[in-house]
Amino acid sequence: xxxxxxxxxxxxxxxxxxxxxxxxxxxxxxxxxxxxxxxxxxxxxxxxxxxxxxxxxxxxxxxxxxxxxxxxxxxxxxxxxxxxxxxxxxxxxxxxxxxxxxxxxxxxxxxxxxxxxxxxxxxxxxxxxxxxxxxxxxxxxxxxxxxxxxxxxxxxxxxxxxxxxxxxxxxxxxxxxxxxxxxxxxxxxxxxxxxxxxxxxxxxxxxxxxxxxxxxxxxxxxxxxxxxxxxxxxxxxxxxxxxxxxxxxxxxxxxxxxxxxxxxxxxxxxxxxxxxxxxxxxxxx
Amino acid sequence: xxxxxxxxxxxxxxxxxxxxxxxxxxxxxxxxxxxxxxxxxxxxxxxxxxxxxxxxxxxxxxxxxxxxxxxxxxxxxxxxxxxxxxxxxxxxxxxxxxxxxxxxxxxxxxxxxxxxxxxxxxxxxxxxxxxxxxxxxxxxxxxxxxxxxxxxxxx
Amino acid sequence: xxxxxxxxxxxxxxxxxxxxxxxxxxxxxxxxxxxxxxxxxxxxxxxxxxxxxxxxxxxxxxxxxxxxxxxxxxxxxxxxxxxxxxxxxxxxxxxxxxxxxxxxxxxxxxxxxxxxxxxxxxxxxxxxxxxxx
Ligand SMILES: Nc1ncnc2c1ncn2[C@@H]1O[C@H](COP(=O)(O)OP(=O)(O)OP(=O)(O)O)[C@@H](O)[C@H]1O
Ligand SMILES: [Mg+2]
Numbered sequence: 001x002x003x004x005x006x007x008x009x010x011x012x013x014x015x016x017x018x019x020x021x022x023x024x025x026x027x028x029x030x031x032x033x034x035x036x037x038x039x040x041x042x043x044x045x046x047x048x049x050x051x052x053x054x055x056x057x058x059x060x061x062x063x064x065x066x067x068x069x070x071x072x073x074x075x076x077x078x079x080x081x082x083x084x085x086x087x088x089x090x091x092x093x094x095x096x097x098x099x100x101x102x103x104x105x106x107x108x109x110x111x112x113x114x115x116x117x118x119x120x121x122x123x124x125x126x127x128x129x130x131x132x133x134x135x136x137x138x139x140x141x142x143x144x145x146x147x148x149x150x151x152x153x154x155x156x157x158x159x160x161x162x163x164x165x166x167x168x169x170x171x172x173x174x175x176x177x178x179x180x181x182x183x184x185x186x187x188x189x190x191x192x193x194x195x196x197x198x199x200x201x202x203x204x205x206x207x208x209x210x211x212x213x214x215x216x217x218x219x220x221x222x223x224x225x226x227x228x229x230x231x232x233x234x235x236x237x238x239x240x241x242x243x244x245x246x247x248x249x250x251x252x253x254x255x256x257x258x259x260x261x262x263x264x265x266x267x268x269x270x271x272x273x274x275x276x277x278x279x280x281x282x283x284x285x
Numbered sequence: 286x287x288x289x290x291x292x293x294x295x296x297x298x299x300x301x302x303x304x305x306x307x308x309x310x311x312x313x314x315x316x317x318x319x320x321x322x323x324x325x326x327x328x329x330x331x332x333x334x335x336x337x338x339x340x341x342x343x344x345x346x347x348x349x350x351x352x353x354x355x356x357x358x359x360x361x362x363x364x365x366x367x368x369x370x371x372x373x374x375x376x377x378x379x380x381x382x383x384x385x386x387x388x389x390x391x392x393x394x395x396x397x398x399x400x401x402x403x404x405x406x407x408x409x410x411x412x413x414x415x416x417x418x419x420x421x422x423x424x425x426x427x428x429x430x431x432x433x434x435x436x437x438x439x440x
Numbered sequence: 441x442x443x444x445x446x447x448x449x450x451x452x453x454x455x456x457x458x459x460x461x462x463x464x465x466x467x468x469x470x471x472x473x474x475x476x477x478x479x480x481x482x483x484x485x486x487x488x489x490x491x492x493x494x495x496x497x498x499x500x501x502x503x504x505x506x507x508x509x510x511x512x513x514x515x516x517x518x519x520x521x522x523x524x525x526x527x528x529x530x531x532x533x534x535x536x537x538x539x540x541x542x543x544x545x546x547x548x549x550x551x552x553x554x555x556x557x558x559x560x561x562x563x564x565x566x567x568x569x570x571x572x573x
Binding site (some may be wrong): 192195196198199226230232 | 525526528529530532533534536537538542543548549550551554555
Binding site (some may be wrong): 317318320321324325328338339341342343345346349350353397404405407408410411414415 | 466467468469470500501502503504507529530531532534538539540541
């Protein structure tokens, strides 16, 4: 059932509800969030199932990214409950937000299965899912912070690190959607995480999407360049996508050249480029 | 670190341990094998202060570059290594000393691509970028001293 | 003195028309010079089409070793073999970039399998071109 926003995500969520739930719970224990010492598995299961049900209800009339709006009320309440429970049980903000972040991979896998012959739709939907879940993840962080103002600094730092997940889009292709301001120290962390991810996932192409990055200064541009050069030495290729006109101007103005890196306007074209580079062809449907 | 790989034993000075007591050591630099030894001792020292993989690789690579310069341009010399400071403020300090010809124009020697020996001219400038502290003293006929230091940002 | 017992020599294996060498230890300068000579001879003798140098065990690659790797691949190229450096670790890659060494002209791959793939692709492309001509 296609919705008004044209996204297939809501339909996919309800179709694959059981599978997503199972994979999600498994993923939470993989990343160590299922802290047996702090929380019983039955409780995780209950929270996860209930959240997923609310998520499906909130999206059934179309995907609306404004999570402050009315249709998200139940999801917000649920997240508040989940977060407060975790604050009370001594979870860190990272562990708390990972409740949401761990949902990414299961959804991506369903998307991959569903749209394996349609890379454009796949990327669009993967992107929507990323944006949505990042927002919800950040929302848990807000709630967490509201309760404990005194350690804001550290938590924001943790949140920044957390919101740079490396996502496997396809065999040999990973994407790193960057959201928020990149300062030098975060750029450093991003670079190290990314190169580790290249080794782990044996990725040949890494798409760094900077659509969500408001500004790029010389230092950040240089970090991106160094990352690309280092990835190349390891045998992987970097593609930067989502360079907005303003940022392109900055880059040229700063005299930074990007010789090692392919640049693409958006994630879709970067993905298409990556598929071509890795020799993937699609049979016509 | 597994150091022993066909390294010839050359008398007393070779009986160092590569372990935690790497601090406060003097390593003579007269052969290519000594350059390897500098790398091993530097690695052990970075491990002692709990440095990350990247921090260690950066510092050890710088040590390798500087030791090679001591050997090739300075006609041999030594490296002194020590762990200074306490608790989380600890850092690894390495000083490379030779009585060779010295460097007439330090500024130029620190320029990427400048080499008098057919090298790439990246060693000295690269070492400066790789370490958190870098100091050089040199004059023609008076030898060369390069002192570098690094620490860990890990909590 | 027998060659195969000498610990300071890096063994070179042949797989099909590829030569594979794995650098396991901190490289002393002397060893890599010997390696350069050994390898040139082996390529010429075996008519190998590709050389894979696995450096995944290396913690440190300084400008000297970097230059030697570039030299080896240039020599191999003249002998009509392409070289792929495989398995460079993230920390080593970052450090080389910081040093200012981009290893221009040297090809890289994530692991031995991917390196092998790269060489196969090369040789079959070349065969394809010959065929067209
Ligand atoms: N200990 C030293 N004594 C005398 N001269 C030195 C010393 N260290 C460096 N130099 C001078 O500084 C120049 C630059 O050093 P640098 O290490 O950057 O390059 P290089 O050793 O020539 O080449 P590379 O290190 O890239 O192989 C050298 O060519 C040499 O002239
Ligand atoms: Mg040098």
